[in-house]
Amino acid sequence: MPAPTAAASLRVEPATRIVGHVAVPGDKSISHRAVLIGSVCDGETRITGFGRSADTEATIRAVRACGIVVDEDGRETLRVHGAGLRGLRPPAEPIDCANAGTLVRLLAGLLAGQSGGTFDLRGDDSLSLRPMGRIAEPLARMGAEVETTDGRLPLRIRGRPLHGIEYELPVASAQVKSCVLLAGLYAAGETVVREPQPTRDHTELMLQAAGARVAVRPGVVSVAAAERLALGEVAVPGDFSSAAPLVVAATLVPGSELHLHGVNLNPRRTGLLAILERMGAKVTVYNRRSIGGEPAGDLEIRSAPLVGTTVGSREVPVAIDELPLFALAASFARGESRLRGAAELRAKESDRIEATVDALRALGVRARGTSDGFVVTGVPSRLRGGHVDSRGDHRIAMLGAVAGLASGEGVRVDDADCVGVSFPGFFDLVAALRREAA
Incomplete structure (x- = not known):
């Protein structure tokens, strides 16, 4: 064959x-999150067992575009040199998210809380058809400045001071939940997400491992504003x-x-x-x-x-x-x-x-x-x-x-x-x- x-x-x-x-x-979902969360940690995050694919390689390129150094020690081991919670920098060109829905939605949550500048996100033809209003709406409620193209990509985000909200997901979605929780790291007060049915909890587990104050109850996840994160090691x-x-x-x-x-x-x-x-x-x-x-x-x-x-x-x-x-x-x-x-x-x-x-x-x-x-x-x-x-x-x-x-x-x-x-x-x-x- x-x-x-x-x-x-x-x-x-x-x-x-x-x-x-x-x-x-x-695991592709965990690999995305390790690179993205590692990029806003203090110090180095070493990732072993990284799931290399077109989607996760797009995530590596995206954080590099924002100024993050990622060393690749072979196919399955990465070292992400985090720049701190507010260390992502707007690139001169739009960030190409290719076909990766997890990347564009989680990255948007991190970018909404950056100190300033404008970030433009785009994707391939398939990703450009997928709904982005479902992340733009809660981010805007938190104080972010978010522009979509008729509810889809391309998407523009300008970093702003954020405040916590209580948000009930209209559709069970780990990507939307994760976007709001990641933005909640930058938001004054507490950010609470209610989900109609349980969805993937990789973001909650990794944020807890990084030192974020995350509370999980049946149907409810909350996060408090963070001062710093540190992952150290992630085995996938x-x-x-x-x-x-x-x-x-x-x-x-x-x-x-x-x-x-x-x-x-x-x-x-x-x-x-x-x-x-x-x-x-x-x-x-x-x-x-x-x-x-x-x-x-x-x-x-x-x-x-x-x-x-x-x-x-x-x-x-x-x-x-x-x-x-x-x-x-x-x-x-x-x-x-x-x-x-x-x-x-x-x-x-x-x-x-x-x-x-x-x-x-x-x-x-x-x-x-x-x-x-x-x-x-x-x-x-x-x-x-x-x-x-x-x-x-x-x-x-x-x-x-x-x-x-x-x-x-x-x-x-x-x-x-x-x-x-x-x-x-x-x-x-x-x-x-x-x-x-x-």
Whole structure:
């Protein structure tokens, strides 16, 4: 299986089984946060296990543009030389956030509290379609001067004195929550965020590790103004979202036995495991431990027959990136599966509800979209195979690849190189697992 070239179409052949012991790249969400928070710390932050991808490399470039020195000691180790809370400097050119939604929204929170100057943020065509009013509104309430372009990028921020607010998220979003909390580091008084459902808490955990006064209660997170931060060391566990395609592949391909090592098992990230368990998957967690203050462990996955299930709105935030893979698993399950309360999927790198349903239907699956989810009628046998248009969305490209492994005839994935946004070595790893199984 050759590595994809720019805008490549790549064919993934069926696998006889998926076997092996592998590790996945460092968690992308934590890697973003380590670089961003490290940039406003005092002193050096050393990051090990850094999850290198197109998105996280955009974060390195962004902080460098703001005057931060980042030394790269190999592929997975960085040293970020922090400039202090108010040490970010406006660059002469706009900061290019590429396709990284986490970067643009979290960086905006840090920039809102800088001492002065104007910061312009832009992104690629895909990121420029994603809603930015959801961060501009709370930042403006805190006193920041924020200009969007009709609620989207490009975005302009001028540093201003900020004051704390109490903000209720209209949509469960870890990115928006994190933006407000990071701005709260600069705000007089206390900043309180209420969330309708639990979302990823990597920002809260890292801010606490850096010495910020963060309080967490059910449904509520608050932060007080900070005088200084210091992280020192950050160890990044393996990215569950990168492990998830392999978990589903090993579940679906008969005769598989796969071990994934050092995976982040933060319960606000691993909703897919609970969903698959209801469906009958055989996933065992062992060697539980802490990596960088995050719960982690190893996974053993064996192939298993599945039954359909329903995923509701309360599970969506903790499985948001893996919901296309749930749809694929549902294609192999006996009976009907439903997803509800996931309208947020329509505001990702693509309209992921539409893209997921179209991908499955192209492979012969009975699937239909709804306003906030989808319905899939599964058949417990191998898919026919065919062609998946990734629409430039890395999650859809990986869905297509897993479908190819579990299909009868293979799947051609268009624009396969977009997986580099989160998992540059994905197709190489898939090829290695196939060779080990041969």
